[in-house]
Amino acid sequence: MNASGIKLGLGLYTTLFIVFLYGPLVVLAILSFQTGPEGGPQFPIIEWSTYWYKHLFGLTPPSRIAPLPIEQALVRSLALAVMTMIVSTVLGVTAAQAFRKKFRGSGVVFYLIVLGMMVPGVLVGLGMALVANTLGVDRHWWGTAFVLHVVYTFPFAFLVMLAIFNRFDPSVEEAAWSLGVTPARTFRKITFPLIFPGVLSAMLFAFTLSYDEFSRTLFASGRDLTLPLAIYGTFSVEVHPNVFAFGVLTTLFSFALLGTYAVLMGLSVRRAKRMAIQEEA
Amino acid sequence: MSAVLQLKNVHKAFAGVPALAGVDAALMDNSYVSLLGPSGSGKTTLLRVIAGFEQPDGGEILFAGRRIDGVPPHERGIGFVFQNFALFPHLSVAQNIAFGLENRAVAPVTDAKAVTARVRDMIGLVGLTGLEDRAVTQISGGQKQRVALARTLVTEPSMVLLDEPLGALDANLRTRMRGELRTIRERCGVTFLHVTGSETEALAMGDTVLVLDRGRIAQATDAGTLYSRPASADVARFLNCYNIFSGAVSGNVFESPVGRLALGGVRQASGRPAYAIRYDRVAIRPRDAAAAGDEVRIEASFVASEYSGAAINSFFTLDDGRVFEVETHLSHAAPEAFEEKARYALVWKREDALVFV
Numbered sequence: 001m002n003a004s005g006i007k008l009g010l011g012l013y014t015t016l017f018i019v020f021l022y023g024p025l026v027v028l029a030i031l032s033f034q035t036g037p038e039g040g041p042q043f044p045i046i047e048w049s050t051y052w053y054k055h056l057f058g059l060t061p062p063s064r065i066a067p068l069p070i071e072q073a074l075v076r077s078l079a080l081a082v083m084t085m086i087v088s089t090v091l092g093v094t095a096a097q098a099f100r101k102k103f104r105g106s107g108v109v110f111y112l113i114v115l116g117m118m119v120p121g122v123l124v125g126l127g128m129a130l131v132a133n134t135l136g137v138d139r140h141w142w143g144t145a146f147v148l149h150v151v152y153t154f155p156f157a158f159l160v161m162l163a164i165f166n167r168f169d170p171s172v173e174e175a176a177w178s179l180g181v182t183p184a185r186t187f188r189k190i191t192f193p194l195i196f197p198g199v200l201s202a203m204l205f206a207f208t209l210s211y212d213e214f215s216r217t218l219f220a221s222g223r224d225l226t227l228p229l230a231i232y233g234t235f236s237v238e239v240h241p242n243v244f245a246f247g248v249l250t251t252l253f254s255f256a257l258l259g260t261y262a263v264l265m266g267l268s269v270r271r272a273k274r275m276a277i278q279e280e281a
Numbered sequence: 282m283s284a285v286l287q288l289k290n291v292h293k294a295f296a297g298v299p300a301l302a303g304v305d306a307a308l309m310d311n312s313y314v315s316l317l318g319p320s321g322s323g324k325t326t327l328l329r330v331i332a333g334f335e336q337p338d339g340g341e342i343l344f345a346g347r348r349i350d351g352v353p354p355h356e357r358g359i360g361f362v363f364q365n366f367a368l369f370p371h372l373s374v375a376q377n378i379a380f381g382l383e384n385r386a387v388a389p390v391t392d393a394k395a396v397t398a399r400v401r402d403m404i405g406l407v408g409l410t411g412l413e414d415r416a417v418t419q420i421s422g423g424q425k426q427r428v429a430l431a432r433t434l435v436t437e438p439s440m441v442l443l444d445e446p447l448g449a450l451d452a453n454l455r456t457r458m459r460g461e462l463r464t465i466r467e468r469c470g471v472t473f474l475h476v477t478g479s480e481t482e483a484l485a486m487g488d489t490v491l492v493l494d495r496g497r498i499a500q501a502t503d504a505g506t507l508y509s510r511p512a513s514a515d516v517a518r519f520l521n522c523y524n525i526f527s528g529a530v531s532g533n534v535f536e537s538p539v540g541r542l543a544l545g546g547v548r549q550a551s552g553r554p555a556y557a558i559r560y561d562r563v564a565i566r567p568r569d570a571a572a573a574g575d576e577v578r579i580e581a582s583f584v585a586s587e588y589s590g591a592a593i594n595s596f597f598t599l600d601d602g603r604v605f606e607v608e609t610h611l612s613h614a615a616p617e618a619f620e621e622k623a624r625y626a627l628v629w630k631r632e633d634a635l636v637f638v
């Protein structure tokens with residue numbers, strides 16, 4: 001095949017890939033502009049409107065369609081994601097730091113940590129519910145579910161940091177020690193700034209994984225629902241385009257999060273680049 | 282002068298393979314010591330053990346009269362300059378140099394003005410004035426070398442370990458930095474322990490040269506003595522300027538694979554008998570020229586020669602296939618043209634040879 005043929009093939013492949021990746025999102029976004037309250041979650045669009053967005057914020061006259069019961073759930077999910085992100089990232093960084101030196105049983109500990117992301121979520125959630133019942137512990141999103149979120153996201157943070165430390169040149173730390181700086185201060189002033197891009201990635205992983213965790217939370221969160229559970233709950237009654245409008249808004253929120261990450265990453269990568277040049281020299 | 286660092290029977294093995302097998306040495310205060318060893322001789326390990334990055338399996342290390350094996354690196358007060366410089370990539374030149382002063386556990390300098398003043402002095406000393414605010418990635422290799430040195434010297438250690446500090450620089454710069462390292466050291470009055478695999482560097486830099494061979498100090502002496510009187514055939518081999526024959530002494534001759542070599546001059550006890558003759562002590566003569574009474578003569582065929590400006594090195598093969606090298610200084614004679622594969626007489630004075638018994 002000639003070069004332009006390959007190009008055409010690859011172009012087609014990429015287009016299909018993007019269509020499959022973003023098609024659902026685009027459909028959802030279009031339908032969120034359906035007219036309301038009489039318009040349903042299907043084509044054709046009767047009339048373009050922002051009715052469902054107004055409906056989300058309670059700006060429409062009362063109708064037979066109840067507002068989405070998600071306000072509390074959103075707050076809970078965000079709080080849970082932030083808590084999980086902090087704890088998992090701290091655990092991930094410290095565990096990866098410990099793994100820089102081989103210790104007795106390091107192989108077993110490694111697989112025990114990674115197991116947290118391998119086991120099926122529904123089973124772990126169910127297991128947690130049973131254990132909590134047996135022990136007489138109340139199930140809450142900030143308790144039992146939080147523990148499961150950490151168990152699930154910690155391995156991701158850990159693996160990211162392990163990869164970062166793998167490429168880390170330990171001689172800069174030794175240089176700091178030989179200047180009379182304690183290992184603790186060396187970590188804070190030298191190691192941490194240099195691994196910061198990795199820490200950011202670990203945080204992003206932990207946050208997003210926790211934010212839309214469903215299966216583990218389903219059994220372990222108790223009475224108060226998190227956002228994915230609350231949205232699923234509305235589907236069981238009747239689906240209105242207000243869910244789509246909400247989906248668009250959360251997607252925008254995710255983009256904002258990614259944007260922040262990209263900016264912070266850009267700043268760190270510039271630093272990492274300097275480091276790479278130094279290694280080459 | 283007193284010893285600033287003493288090593289007593291220091292041992293270290295990695296997974297059962299010995300890297301240091303009983304190192305004994307004493308380093309004088311305010312001196313430049315070079316540590317020469319082939320790769321794999323344990324020289325980097327020795328440096329890392331002294332710095333505290335590795336723990337010795339046995340033996341004692343005394344620094345300024347205090348036993349330091351077991352003391353963590355940041356409490357030793359020994360500076361370290363890495364081969365790859367290991368500068369802090371997220372800090373500027375001035376921040377790199379100020380880092381130790383501001384952050385060390387013992388007597389940190391908290392007064393910003395005092396830090397600035399000392400950093401400025403040090404930047405002047407190593408010749409980096411004008412580059413204070415540069416990122417350490419925007420400067421050349423030689424400048425990085427100076428930052429690494431300045432960062433260490435500003436904390437005023439009484440000893441600095443340098444791990445092949447010139448290895449990452451190009452040849453031109455290497456020669457220039459040699460002189461500068463010596464000057465800077467003299468001005469600061471610290472002891473430098475400079476590790477290198479290059480015999481010319483070790484000889485040029487060190488007031489004292491330590492030769493490390495298979496985890497032991499094979500010889501510790503000044504450069505002149507080392508070059509003219511290596512303590513063993515192995516040390517002579519590292520110096521890269523001796524033709525060495527193995528064999529045995531019997532009476533007044535040395536039985537070598539290329540024949541009997543008449544003995545004169547000094548014999549040194551080294552444990553393994555060997556006969557060594559310096560490249561530049563050998564004369565190349567036509568095959569039919571006779572040798573004088575005090576000379577040793579062997580025959581060999583010419584292979585090739587290598588011109589290096591001030592000297593020319595000619596390579597011959599001996600009858601047992603071994604290569605024999607002769608260095609002729611061109612200040613004494615114009616380069617001669619030798620015929621390839623032709624046989625020549627190689628002649629030297631008996632007393633110029635080193636004999637190890």
